[in-house]
Amino acid sequence: MPEPYKKPYLTYQQQLDRLKRRGLLIGDEAQAIWLLEALGYYRLSGYFYPFRRQSDPKDVDGKRVRQPRLDEFAAGASFEQVSLLYKFDQSLRLLVMHAVEKLEVAMRAKLAYLLAAQDTCAHLKAELWNPKYCQVPSDDPGAPPRQSNYETWLESHEKLVGRSKEDFIKHFREKYAPPIPLWISIEVWDFGLLSHFYAGLNESDRRALADQFGITRAVLLASWLRSISHLRNICAHHSRLWNRTLTDNPKPPGQNEVPELDHLRGDANMHSRLHVYGTLAVMQYLLKKAGFDSSWSQKLKGLIGDFPSAAPIATLHTMGFPADWSELPLWN
Incomplete structure (x- = not known):
């Protein structure tokens, strides 16, 4: 006890x-x-x-x-070393959030363009989602009724849109009758709602978005978006990031499936996937595929390059960074 x-x-x-x-x-x-x-x-x-x-x-x-x-x-x-380590972590969180912002906006735009071609309110059409995502879980007799993942998603969506004070949401409510089209409502979604939206889509739509990033299996992108959402939440709550073991890790690609991420494969590289580096790596891959320049990777390399002098007792190993990470094609 x-x-x-x-x-x-x-x-x-x-x-x-x-x-x-x-x-x-x-x-x-x-x-x-x-x-x-x-x-x-x-x-x-x-x-x-x-x-x-x-x-x-x-x-x-x-x-x-x-x-x-x-x-x-x-x-x-010394206390000074602790202070430098804290400042390093603070800078890392800010840098991660900068990348998350780019990816979040890009994913919103791509998903809205892809799905709205089928229906202006595709996010509210259960028939456009994966049937399994819309199924109500079976319960033991006498247990309280449960919601489907889709119904839970809809509740979260309505809360976000309902409490939004954005001028464009206010303008829509004043001028038009509901529902709000996907390309408008998606602008107030957080990364968690976005990642669950992608996870719940039917397989053909999930593959269509994954194809835009050179990913052959939609399950990989779904896993990566969950991991990024998890990392984003850690940063948003100003929690320690630098040597954290993550509870939602990116699924590694198969051999030669995503060559730039081959170094995440295998049991020998489990440490990199479980810690911050694995999610940073998939973020960098998605940024490159979305067409962003190398400024974020260069800033990350600069920050990590200062780490040993900032905290000589602590090590980069606890963050999952491979010894030669900055020389890998992914980061160049």
């Missing part, structure tokens, strides 16, 4: 004193106090972690198992 939380409240000075007792070097105490005030000790704790001493592994069932890090900091670890 979980035990009650008993850690006490600490003032900023007490927080700083605790860090000093644990061996963290504090060069500018006033600056350190300001960062604790501006960011919070708990938020910074994720950035303190890689600078803490590594405990010795233990034998468990005949295997050497790594143990959690100790409370004490490694020799030479």
Whole structure:
């Protein structure tokens, strides 16, 4: 049974004193106090972690198992290094959001153009969706009734459109009767609603969009859009990104299916897919196929290139970056 939380409240000075007792070097105490005030000790704790001493592994069932890090900091670890690591992560989140914006707008435009040719309100026509997506899940007798994925999507769609304060939505409501055409309503969708829309379409429409990106299987693009949406949500909530293990990873392509992403294939490259790099790689691929220039990849290479000097104790390995990643054709 979980035990009650008993850690006490600490003032900023007490927080700083605790860090000093644990061996963290504090060069500018006033600056350190300001960062604790501006960011919070708990938020910074994720950035303190890689600078803490590594405990010795233990034998468990005949295997050497790594143990959690100790409370004490490694020799030479400083608050300045933690601050630089935090600033790096902040810059990475902003850069990711910049790419997400480009992809989100491009996907909206392509989907609206593709589907509206069939019906101006294709998003509201269940017959244009995958029948399985519109099926109501079967329940045990006596269980509360459930919705289909399509009905759940419609509810989310109505909420987003209904609470929108965009002038073009207001203009439509004042001048025209509902429903709102796809090419108008899609402009207020978030990336999550967009990715679920693509996932729910019939296979021919999913393939038609995937073909525009040189992807032979629509299931790949559906997986990649989910992963990008997951990464986008992490960034939007200002959560730690730099060494995060993602819970929604991009499905790797088959051999020679997407040559620029072959380096994500196989068990040996599982680490890259599970961490941030895998999703950044598919984002870069989609940006290139959408016709965007190389400015984003160049900015990412510049930021990552500064990482070792910013945090010498932490490593790029925890983000899934291969050693030679910047030389791969994908990034050039």
